[in-house]
Amino acid sequence: MFDFSRGPLVWIAFAILFFGSIYRIISMFLLLKKDKAVLPYMNLKFGLRSLFHWIIPYGSTIMRIRPVFSLLSFVFHLCLLILPIFALGHVIMWKESFGISWWTLPEPLTIFMTFLVVITGFIFIFRRIADPTVRFVSSAKEYILLLLVIAPFITGLMAFYQLFDYKIVIIIHMWSGALWLAAIPFTWLSHMFYFPFTRAYMGCEFGFVRHSKDW
Amino acid sequence: MKESPESLVVDPGLDETIKKLTPERIQQVVNHVFDKECSARLQVYVNTCVHCGLCADACHTYISRDRDPDFSPVGKVKRTIWELIKRKGKVDGQFIRMMSRIVFTECAVCRRCSMYCPFGIDIAYLLLVGRRICNLLGVVPQYLQDTTNSHAVTLNQMWVQQDEWIDTLQWQEEEAQAEIPSARIPLEKEGAEVMYSVIAPEPKILAQLLGNISQIMTVAGIDWTMPATDGWDNSNMAMYSGDFEVMGRVERLHWETAARLKVKKIVMGECGHAFRGAVYDGPRWLGWQYPPIPMVHAIQFYYDLLTSGRIKIREKYKEPITVQDPCNTVRGLGLGKKLRYIMNEMCEDFRDVTPRFEHNYCCMAGGGTINCGPPWKRSRMVSNRVKAEQLKATGASIICTPCHNCHSGIEDIVGFYKLGMHVKFISEILVEIMEIPEELKT
Structure with a gap:
């Protein structure tokens, strides 16, 4: 089981992520053939202008209206992207598998960031329940996806602190991580790769076509 | 489903037309619009939305109705488009009636929410998709259909x-x-x-x-x-x-x-x-x-x-005045600063609104909502308390509205909330205060 998780499972997960994402992006462009009022109004400068305003912290009005949520969101996403790539345990695996190696995060920082992901993740779940507006648009899927996203981080911590049977915990860690990767193209986690397109299109509609701002 | 006062409004454009609908017709229209007319944006928008609810802060109907989740932009999409997608268009006439009410009378497609979505999802566009479906099914508020x-x-x-x-x-x-x-x-x-x-x-x-x-x-x-x-x-x-x-x-x-x-x-x-x-x-x-x-x-x-001096101001307008930034020319054309220039040139006591420019609140008359007619007026008014508060806070007695929909909508709001203000177009003020050259007077 461990060997399968360590080997083929990861490969399968990455393959689903990679080909699934490509499939979704290609199908988007194919659909654009029917939705003709999009591409003629795209413009690189205004697309990037909008993206820029929305990826820097507090660069848009809503981020200033919701300062705490924005901060948590930035922390969550940054840790979420950095940890899987730079955590020491993962870098060793990269090295063993492909012979490639890079800079690793110091262990205490890794632990700290992992806690941040888990804590902010639970705050997001709590927010979904506590805020009636968000609860109204949250179904089981939303909660399951959020739990799935933080599951590898919870199990990562459990593995680090050697809680329960290490072998089992690490297998759950790998499976939840794999599921998470595989779910990206087929759930709203796809905002990961759709985000630049939707944001840029809106930036162009507002900036390029309508001479106004969208932040 | 909870009963809202709005669901009791009588409108033959909705009540009578849904009687002619068949499940097959509804499904056919929904699939046609989803597959043939708006495929890419609809697909991407629906798949990208993480249901975070940040768009809610943008919507005047949501804020005015004490943050009722039904009225948040994403809440409206959930009750209409998401439901149609989930049920693959297998909905009944009552659903279409409710959807028609939401998309035509509870959203003015002002696009303010689209500026609050981190992903830039054009939520107003999704509501317009709902309108397109209602139109093809013939379920449109009667006054609007008449225009x-x-x-x-x-x-x-x-x-x-x-x-x-x-x-x-x-x-x-x-x-x-x-x-x-x-x-x-x-x-x-x-x-x-x-x-x-x-x-x-x-x-x-x-x-x-x-x-x-x-x-x-x-x-x-x-x-x-x-x-x-x-x-x-x-x-x-x-x-x-x-x-x-x-x-x-x-x-x-x-x-x-x-x-x-x-x-x-x-x-x-x-x-x-x-x-x-x-x-x-x-x-x-x-x-x-x-x-x-x-x-x-x-x-x-x-x-x-x-700016070119082709019109000169004889005497600036005296009364305290504020302005309405219309969605389609300020958010939709970036004319906010030029509008401020005109106001300051024309008026002695111009009092600006907050929020302003692209972030101004909608008049809740545009987007065809005012054309839905008297049956829906009360709902529109309740949906825009925030506008009344915003205008009142300026302390002005006149509101300049360079848009017909804003003009009528704000007149309604002034009456409903007893603001005691008056609404004027730019041209109405301009003819009062512009200099008429001597040679044109005879």
């Missing part, structure tokens, strides 16, 4: 006949001549610099605005004309009722009329949605990337007249 029918028959919004149109222009020309003897409303002047476009409420109920523009054009020395034929109205309620076929006809005739008169540009009167229809939605439907002739909105036009 669309008027467009289909007369190509203007208010059943104005050609003789009435010409007669009104000539009457208003005479009115203008009482102030400035040489004032004209030149009809059918080929090769003029400017074709001036108005929307049908002007000849129908606000004819003095035509007299005003005649005075302004004369003082500014503009070479201008208006068509004597159909094609003078570029307001477009069909765009908002989801009847894009009629929308296309209206816009095509309007541009063809300008082309026939060989004008250099069109100046669009103080109306926001007409500008949107003429410059954005109309050409796209017709398969033109951009409009064939440049169109300038009144705000831009007055800005140019004031």
Whole structure:
């Protein structure tokens, strides 16, 4: 089981992520053939202008209206992207598998960031329940996806602190991580790769076509 | 489902029309619109939305209704589009009735929410998809459908006949001549610099605005004309009722009329949605990337007249005044700063609103909501308490609204919330305070 998780499972997960994402992006462009009022109004400068305003912290009005949520969101996403790539345990695996190696995060920082992901993740779940507006648009899927996203981080911590049977915990860690990767193209986690397109299109509609701002 | 006062409103456009629907017809229309008309954006938007609810802070209906989750932008999408997708169009007439109510009367497609979505999801577009479906099913609030029918028959919004149109222009020309003897409303002047476009409420109920523009054009020395034929109205309620076929006809005739008169540009009167229809939605439907002739909105036009000195101010307007940033010309055309320039040039005591520019609150009359008529007026008013509060906080006694929908909508709000304020167009203030050169007075 461990060997399968360590080997083929990861490969399968990455393959689903990679080909699934490509499939979704290609199908988007194919659909654009029917939705003709999009591409003629795209413009690189205004697309990037909008993206820029929305990826820097507090660069848009809503981020200033919701300062705490924005901060948590930035922390969550940054840790979420950095940890899987730079955590020491993962870098060793990269090295063993492909012979490639890079800079690793110091262990205490890794632990700290992992806690941040888990804590902010639970705050997001709590927010979904506590805020009636968000609860109204949250179904089981939303909660399951959020739990799935933080599951590898919870199990990562459990593995680090050697809680329960290490072998089992690490297998759950790998499976939840794999599921998470595989779910990206087929759930709203796809905002990961759709985000630049939707944001840029809106930036162009507002900036390029309508001479106004969208932040 | 909870019973809201809105669900009890009687509107034959919804109540009677749903009786004719069959499940097959509903499903066929829903699938047609989803697959054939709006595939890419709909798919990507629905798949990208993480249901975070950040768009809620943008919506005046949500804020005004004490943050009722039903009224958040994403809440409206959940109750309409998501549900249609989930049930693959297998919904009944009652669902379509509810959807029609939400998309036509509880959202003014002002696009403020689209600026609050981190992913830039065009939520107003999703609501317009809902309108398109309702239109194809024939379930549209009766008053709004009537304006669309008027467009289909007369190509203007208010059943104005050609003789009435010409007669009104000539009457208003005479009115203008009482102030400035040489004032004209030149009809059918080929090769003029400017074709001036108005929307049908002007000849129908606000004819003095035509007299005003005649005075302004004369003082500014503009070479201008208006068509004597159909094609003078570029307001477009069909765009908002989801009847894009009629929308296309209206816009095509309007541009063809300008082309026939060989004008250099069109100046669009103080109306926001007409500008949107003429410059954005109309050409796209017709398969033109951009409009064939440049169109300038009144705000831009007055800005140019004031900065170039073609219109001089005799005496600044004294009363404390505030302004409404119309969605389609400020969020939709970036004219907020020019509008401020005009206000400060014209008025002594201009008091700005907060929030302003692109972030201004909608009037809750645009997007066809006011055209849904008296049955829905109360709902519209309840949906925009925040506008009343915003205007009241300025302490002004006059509100300048360079848009017909904003004008009517804010007049309603002033009455409903007893604000004791008055609403005016830029042109109404301008004719009061502009300098009329001596040589034009005799």
